[in-house]
Amino acid sequence: MLLLSAxxxxxxxxxxxxxxxxxxxxTPQMGWNTYNHFGCDISETSILNTAKAMVANNLTKLGxxxxxxxxxxxxxxxxxxxxxxxxNSDKFPRGIKALADDVHAxxxxxxxxxxxxxxxxxxxxxxxxxxxxIYSNAGKLTCGSRxxxxxxxxxxxxxxxxxxxxxxxxxxxYNEGQAGxxxxxxxxxxxxxxxxxxxxxxxxxxxxxxxxxxPWNFAPTIANSWRISGDIMDNFGRFDERCPCTSALDxxxxxxxxxxxxxxDFAAPLGQKARQGAWNDLDMLxxxxxxxxxxxxxxxxxxxxxxxxxxxxxxDITNMSPETLEIITNKAIIDINQDPAASPAxxxxxxxxxxxxxxxxxxxxxxxxxxxxxxxxxxxxxxxxIDFTDVFVDQGTVYQHQPYALSDLWQKDASGNWxxxxxxxxxSLSKVVIGSHQTKxxxxxxxx
Numbered sequence: 001m002l003l004l005s006a007x008x009x010x011x012x013x014x015x016x017x018x019x020x021x022x023x024x025x026x027t028p029q030m031g032w033n034t035y036n037h038f039g040c041d042i043s044e045t046s047i048l049n050t051a052k053a054m055v056a057n058n059l060t061k062l063g064x065x066x067x068x069x070x071x072x073x074x075x076x077x078x079x080x081x082x083x084x085x086x087x088n089s090d091k092f093p094r095g096i097k098a099l100a101d102d103v104h105a106x107x108x109x110x111x112x113x114x115x116x117x118x119x120x121x122x123x124x125x126x127x128x129x130x131x132x133x134i135y136s137n138a139g140k141l142t143c144g145s146r147x148x149x150x151x152x153x154x155x156x157x158x159x160x161x162x163x164x165x166x167x168x169x170x171x172x173x174y175n176e177g178q179a180g181x182x183x184x185x186x187x188x189x190x191x192x193x194x195x196x197x198x199x200x201x202x203x204x205x206x207x208x209x210x211x212x213x214x215p216w217n218f219a220p221t222i223a224n225s226w227r228i229s230g231d232i233m234d235n236f237g238r239f240d241e242r243c244p245c246t247s248a249l250d251x252x253x254x255x256x257x258x259x260x261x262x263x264x265d266f267a268a269p270l271g272q273k274a275r276q277g278a279w280n281d282l283d284m285l286x287x288x289x290x291x292x293x294x295x296x297x298x299x300x301x302x303x304x305x306x307x308x309x310x311x312x313x314x315x316d317i318t319n320m321s322p323e324t325l326e327i328i329t330n331k332a333i334i335d336i337n338q339d340p341a342a343s344p345a346x347x348x349x350x351x352x353x354x355x356x357x358x359x360x361x362x363x364x365x366x367x368x369x370x371x372x373x374x375x376x377x378x379x380x381x382x383x384x385x386i387d388f389t390d391v392f393v394d395q396g397t398v399y400q401h402q403p404y405a406l407s408d409l410w411q412k413d414a415s416g417n418w419x420x421x422x423x424x425x426x427x428s429l430s431k432v433v434i435g436s437h438q439t440k441x442x443x444x445x446x447x448x
Contacts, residue, residue, distance in 0.1 A: 036314025
């Protein structure tokens with residue numbers, strides 16, 4: 001027992017000095033966030049009802065484990081004596097800890113206790129299938145003009161840990177001019193990373209600085225994910241001057257109201273920066289909020305998945321259409337996002353067509369499986385020949401010329417599972433008809 005105690009003490013000490021190595025987000029995190037649907041109109045009741053609906057709709061079994069409060073949970077001011085953050089008593093009359101405990105209890109497997117050691121962290125607790133997250137901001141105020149955490153990182157992180165928080169989304173408003181170079185942004189966001197790490201509690205850290213100062217270059221050392229663009233809007237491809245950049249690289253004004261297809265373009269060159277425990281965040285999902293068609297939402301979900309973005313739902317879970325539920329529960333697509341290979345898909349080509357473009361993407365999974373996807377952003381259907389020399393450009397000549405068993409991941413097989421077998425193909429997939437704003441995606445497995 002003395003030896004075990006010494007080992008555990010060493011591990012806990014090591015966890016406080018190892019920076020990002022918190023053992024979290026080994027695959028992209030999944031869950032639900034209040035903001036896209038509820039905005040500031042949040043309460044203990046609405047959040048707990050959503051958490052219950054996630055269980056009722058079997059979303060937790062598919063991996064949607066985090067229930068996340070966004071902005072506007074705060075009281076008008078901090079505790080005047082300690083400086084600690086305080087929740088709005090009208091919205092959260094029992095406080096945040098009570099709500100976090102309720103969320104955890106919804107998924108608890110009674111009687112099970114697990115001790116897990118990974119990446120220097122030790123946890124000893126029940127095995128909840130739901131976890132709880134909160135929001136703050138690396139500035140004087142949050143984006144909703146509540147108190148921020150700049151200069152209060154240690155007391156805030158300590159309080160979050162005491163409340164039982166498992167996840168922090170950390171925003172970028174009112175940053176007092178502490179941005180404009182990677183070093184300025186790094187220092188500001190690193191302060192919270194170190195404070196969270198010092199609590200001894202594993203808290204997933206999601207940096208939301210909108211791609212400012214190229215976080216893909218500095219955030220992997222301090223965070224589990226980082227936003228690559230201005231805020232998403234529930235629209236497929238509309239241009240908005242408030243999202244003025246055409247590329248994430250060297251973007252000086254990330255802005256907001258970024259259309260879904262614009263964010264896909266932003267993400268195209270950044271996959272090389274993602275790895276286990278550290279992901280490009282394309283922002284929260286809009287599926288079910290009403291601004292896009294079924295095909296557009298399919299494209300949305302497909303690309304967030306294959307680009308290994310966190311899958312954070314933003315709709316009303318308590319009131320979903322069958323189409324919305326169908327999209328967000330496509331296990332074949334979710335499995336790509338959660339694949340242990342941690343390899344985002346790469347855009348192989350992009351071709352202009354009237355009113356938009358066509359693009360081909362492909363990637364590899366574990367166990368010699370591959371995926372490739374075709375996206376049509378134009379207003380008309382297109383017919384495309386897909387050459388396997390493009391799909392398997394990274395794998396070389398042998399892979400380009402061998403036969404593959406293909407399945408369509410947005411069609412169901414005879415048993416009702418996603419992934420309808422299409423037969424064996426070699427060299428190409430010819431005459432693919434793809435509708436306006438549609439995505440088609442295939443799984444390819446080498447055939448005997």
